[in-house]
């Protein structure tokens with residue numbers, strides 16, 4: 001049996017080389033011809049990566065060099081995880097099927113089924129249950145949507161494209177914000193979407209966000225305090241915090257402002273809206289030189305300069 005199958009593979013290979021050279025890629029019509037030479041086997045038998053690659057030759061160049069595959073291409077790996085079939089399952093039925101179906105396609109699968117093969121190994125650092133809660137999983141994205149498992153893309157983390165380009169390919173509407181007057185320098189390449197977002201974790205209000213204000217303070221340390229006089233609710237009560245005064249991506253107002261000028265302060269201090277003393281002739285609450293330490297002060301409880 002083993003011998004017969006091996007002969008089948010050789011014949012297949014010969015047919016493949018001709019066809020690949022002629023049309024550059026595999027067609028189901030050609031497959032039927034080549035498969036006539038393929039031996040019959042049990043549906044759940046493995047055929048080995050070399051056979052898969054005869055037809056799916058677009059992956060051949062990258063497959064053996066891919067760092068991700070060092071483990072699965074080694075003879076010492078458990079058979080279950082080896083080769084293409086470590087992710088796609090046994091291939092004999094696929095080989096024998098007229099329509100080249102009967103193989104696990106992660107792209108067509110949904111829910112846990114679509115990603116379970118990754119968690120065979122990655123469950124130590126990522127939890128399947130947590131992934132399934134994210135808006136990305138709920139929208140039907142699979143791991144393979146962003147990660148290329150077959151070829152080297154020259155990007156870190158096997159990504160299909162540069163992170164920012166990849167994110168913006170779906171989140172086009174966010175790009176506009178990064179072109180507003182005041183914006184985080186993401187399109188300039190000085191920071192990336194993943195400085196603030198984790199595409200794999202978080203649900204609800206925290207969806208795909210790295211923890212709370214820590215993500216802002218990580219880079220803007222001087223705003224962390226502690227200050228002798230904290231601007232308590234505005235800065236450190238968790239709920240509102242930086243977001244009460246700043247847009248995260250970009251804003252038409254200076255300094256990523258949620259509002260223009262003193263409108264930012266009046267959100268909470270509406271009691272001074274009609275107070276003549278609180279209407280500076282020039283500038284606003286801070287530009288006029290008064291409450292310029294509003295992020296917190298060590299000198300003055302009114303955050304005066």
Ligand code: HEC
Nearest residue numbers: 026027028031047051052055084085088091100103104105
């Ligand atoms: C004899 C040629 C041949 C061999 C050998 C072969 N395939 Fe395929 N495979 C095809 C063709 C043809 C298609 C259909 C391509 C298409 O529709 O674009 C296909 C489709 C697929 C698909 C997509 C299925 C779907 O439902 O969308 C996967 C995944 C796949 N093959 C994986 C494998 C793996 C893994 C192996 C080795 C275990 C393998 N193939 C061996 C010819 C082959």
Ligand code: HEC
Nearest residue numbers: 049052053056059063083084087106107142143144145149
């Ligand atoms: C680490 C897991 C993994 C391994 C190993 C793997 N694949 Fe895949 N493969 C995937 C995932 C995930 C997708 C779905 C990609 C997507 O969502 O676009 C996929 C998709 C495919 C497709 C369908 C492409 C399409 O556009 O529908 C084919 C064909 C395929 N793989 C063949 C192979 C072959 C041949 C090998 C071995 C040389 C292999 N795969 C090894 C995970 C893997």
Ligand code: HEC
Nearest residue numbers: 067068071072081117118120121143144147149156157158
């Ligand atoms: C057989 C075990 C195994 C399976 C299954 C597996 N991986 Fe991995 N993966 C690894 C190992 C081991 C590493 C570390 C490789 C290294 O750094 O050399 C890794 C690393 C990675 C990395 C980081 C690569 C880098 O360069 O930083 C990504 C992304 C990744 N895997 C995605 C996936 C996805 C998506 C799937 C499912 C389609 C998957 N893996 C399935 C074993 C596996």
Ligand code: HEC
Nearest residue numbers: 115118122131136141142143145146147157163194199200
């Ligand atoms: C929406 C795109 C996207 C999807 C979907 C996605 N990833 Fe990632 N993944 C990324 C990005 C971007 C990075 C790089 C993170 C960084 O730069 O900090 C990454 C990094 C990784 C890493 C490298 C280790 C790490 O955390 O830094 C692993 C492993 C990984 N992803 C596995 C997976 C698995 C498994 C799935 C499916 C359950 C998946 N990814 C789905 C975008 C995605």
Ligand code: HEC
Nearest residue numbers: 135136139141145163166167170171193194197199207208
């Ligand atoms: C293949 C398309 C696709 C890619 C690539 C993609 N996303 Fe998403 N993303 C979605 C979909 C679909 C949703 C859920 C529907 C929605 O809210 O737009 C979503 C939701 C989100 C959300 C949550 C929105 C909310 O309402 O809470 C964030 C944040 C996000 N993505 C960030 C990223 C980042 C960062 C990247 C790059 C690492 C990325 N996405 C890559 C399609 C994508």
Ligand code: HEC
Nearest residue numbers: 164167168171174184186191192193194195196197248249
């Ligand atoms: C400086 C940190 C930061 C950077 C960089 C960043 N984001 Fe965000 N993003 C956030 C925060 C914070 C939120 C939550 C806003 C809220 O809840 O109102 C958010 C929300 C989102 C949302 C949901 C939008 C909505 O209206 O609910 C999407 C989608 C998103 N970001 C995508 C991206 C993409 C794509 C990139 C890169 C091009 C990116 N983000 C870069 C901090 C950032």
Ligand code: HEC
Nearest residue numbers: 182183185190191195215216218219242246248254255256
């Ligand atoms: C990865 C680092 C990083 C993170 C995280 C980060 N920022 Fe920034 N932030 C920057 C950089 C870089 C600039 C541009 C500084 C410059 O141009 O000199 C900037 C600029 C700003 C500015 C001034 C914009 C302007 O027009 O001058 C504000 C306000 C700001 N960030 C608020 C925030 C808030 C709020 C968060 C959390 C949602 C945050 N930042 C998270 C790196 C970061």
Ligand code: HEC
Nearest residue numbers: 213216217220223234235241242244245246255264294295
């Ligand atoms: C009460 C409103 C308010 C809150 C809350 C707030 N900011 Fe600001 N922030 C401002 C205003 C107003 C400016 C513009 C100052 C100016 O015009 O120079 C500013 C400017 C900035 C700047 C750019 C100028 C500078 O001083 O470096 C950064 C960075 C910044 N804020 C980060 C943060 C971070 C991080 C948080 C959360 C810990 C935060 N801010 C919370 C109102 C606020």
Ligand code: HEC
Nearest residue numbers: 232233234240244264265267268269285291294301302303
């Ligand atoms: C998200 C709500 C919020 C925003 C926005 C806000 N503040 Fe406050 N502010 C507070 C709270 C709450 C206190 C504490 C009130 C108290 O202790 O009685 C406070 C206290 C103050 C105080 C001290 C008043 C006192 O009587 O002790 C000053 C001055 C002040 N804020 C100025 C500003 C300025 C200037 C801005 C705009 C840059 C601003 N605040 C924006 C919520 C806010």
